[in-house]
Amino acid sequence: MVQRQGLDAENVLQAAVEMADTQGVEGLTLAAIAAKLNVKTPSLYNHIKGLPDLRMQLSRRGLMLIKAAMVDAVIGKAKDDALLAVGFAYVNFARKHPGLYEAISTLPDYEDPELKEAGNEVVLFLLRILAPYGLSEEDALHVVRGFRSMVHGFASLEHRNGFRMGLERDESLRRMLLTYLKGLRASVD
Amino acid sequence: MVQRQGLDAENVLQAAVEMADTQGVEGLTLAAIAAKLNVKTPSLYNHIKGLPDLRMQLSRRGLMLIKAAMVDAVIGKAKDDALLAVGFAYVNFARKHPGLYEAISTLPDYEDPELKEAGNEVVLFLLRILAPYGLSEEDALHVVRGFRSMVHGFASLEHRNGFRMGLERDESLRRMLLTYLKGLRASVD
DNA sequence: TTTACAAAACTAATGACATTAGTTATTATA
DNA sequence: TATAATAACTAATGTCATTAGTTTTGTAAA
Numbered sequence: 001m002v003q004r005q006g007l008d009a010e011n012v013l014q015a016a017v018e019m020a021d022t023q024g025v026e027g028l029t030l031a032a033i034a035a036k037l038n039v040k041t042p043s044l045y046n047h048i049k050g051l052p053d054l055r056m057q058l059s060r061r062g063l064m065l066i067k068a069a070m071v072d073a074v075i076g077k078a079k080d081d082a083l084l085a086v087g088f089a090y091v092n093f094a095r096k097h098p099g100l101y102e103a104i105s106t107l108p109d110y111e112d113p114e115l116k117e118a119g120n121e122v123v124l125f126l127l128r129i130l131a132p133y134g135l136s137e138e139d140a141l142h143v144v145r146g147f148r149s150m151v152h153g154f155a156s157l158e159h160r161n162g163f164r165m166g167l168e169r170d171e172s173l174r175r176m177l178l179t180y181l182k183g184l185r186a187s188v189d
Numbered sequence: 190m191v192q193r194q195g196l197d198a199e200n201v202l203q204a205a206v207e208m209a210d211t212q213g214v215e216g217l218t219l220a221a222i223a224a225k226l227n228v229k230t231p232s233l234y235n236h237i238k239g240l241p242d243l244r245m246q247l248s249r250r251g252l253m254l255i256k257a258a259m260v261d262a263v264i265g266k267a268k269d270d271a272l273l274a275v276g277f278a279y280v281n282f283a284r285k286h287p288g289l290y291e292a293i294s295t296l297p298d299y300e301d302p303e304l305k306e307a308g309n310e311v312v313l314f315l316l317r318i319l320a321p322y323g324l325s326e327e328d329a330l331h332v333v334r335g336f337r338s339m340v341h342g343f344a345s346l347e348h349r350n351g352f353r354m355g356l357e358r359d360e361s362l363r364r365m366l367l368t369y370l371k372g373l374r375a376s377v378d
Numbered sequence: 379t380t381t382a383c384a385a386a387a388c389t390a391a392t393g394a395c396a397t398t399a400g401t402t403a404t405t406a407t408a
Numbered sequence: 409t410a411t412a413a414t415a416a417c418t419a420a421t422g423t424c425a426t427t428a429g430t431t432t433t434g435t436a437a438a
């Protein structure tokens with residue numbers, strides 16, 4: 001009588017991604033995921049360890065995808081062009097996948113090795129883009145922090161409807177990054 | 190037999206603030222607040238409408254306090270000095286009151302009039318600090334967005350342990366703001 | 379001083395949720 | 409075809425928020 005739904009871990013994660021992107025991470029419940037998959041809640045435990053585990057997977061997946069988007073955006077570009085492209089790729093990912101982005105930015109476990117590794121990769125990626133600027137290692141690390149703060153802050157505020165004025169948002173992002181880069185050039189020269 | 194605890198709305202909110210600052214907003218439960226106040230959970234409903242209401246109050250209180258901190262920081266300062274001071278006041282508030290800050294940055298209801306008002310006041314405050322730069326209204330609004338993105342992004346990443354390198358964090362913040370301001374000056378000239 | 383009323387606390391009950399234990403049935407493999 | 413792994417299930421527990429209805433306390437009026 002019991003129909004198998006052919007679920008696996010990837011299936012469940014996919015459903016979680018979709019629900020997070022439409023209803024937000026806080027509204028993400030195992031009950032809702034199970035219903036979406038035509039299964040009772042406990043059945044999910046054959047594929048995930050529990051809700052914290054699922055959230056962690058969400059974060060990992062999001063970090064992987066946003067990094068891929070940044071890497072893709074930078075192809076054929078260098079210096080300011082590259083940084084601008086990375087910034088827009090970051091923000092556009094957050095726009096397209098609000099749930100995944102939320103999962104990235106509210107990390108469940110700072111100490112998860114896989115998350116740490118993915119985070120490091122992003123930093124290394126940014127450092128490589130900064131290489132042509134000829135900064136010292138320390139200077140470059142400060143710039144990476146600044147860059148991450150800017151794009152994360154922008155994406156986060158935009159997501160929470162923090163920008164209420166009827167002002168082009170892409171233009172705000174463009175100007176913020178360009179202004180910062182101009183200041184960077186002024187410092188280097 | 191039943192001892193009155195002399196609770197009122199402010200009392201409950203205070204307890205919520207303390208718990209949010211120590212355990213985080215997601216760990217904030219009515220059950221825990223009630224226990225802290227030596228009261229059963231339903232008793233709280235004499236003073237609050239429910240958990241969403243309490244979260245809202247938390248956001249309002251946080252927004253009020255962080256604005257006060259920024260206003261205080263700017264006394265006797267102008268231009269770059271003032272903006273730097275505001276940035277540090279913002280980040281230091283987030284450090285001192287992580288729970289309140291979380292409540293601010295994960296607003297429960299974008300449409301609450303009191304929250305909208307408080308948000309507008311912050312924007313107006315920043316615009317007044319920007320006034321001496323002689324920007325057009327549109328330019329100034331873009332700068333406000335940039336500034337808010339930077340300081341929120343920094344505070345948020347720092348709160349999530351996003352900065353792992355053994356690098357002075359205050360120095361990173363200082364450099365980000367100064368680099369941006371340098372770029373701003375370069376644009377204006 | 380007594381009485382009456384508002385409010386602050388309580389108990390009991392409900393419903394949503396996550397999680398665990400133990401069961402049944404299906405699929406794949408030997 | 410028989411067996412073992414596993415995907416689904418039901419049942420049960422515990423935590424939480426919330427509501428309804430009750431008791432008790434403090435205060436203010438008579």
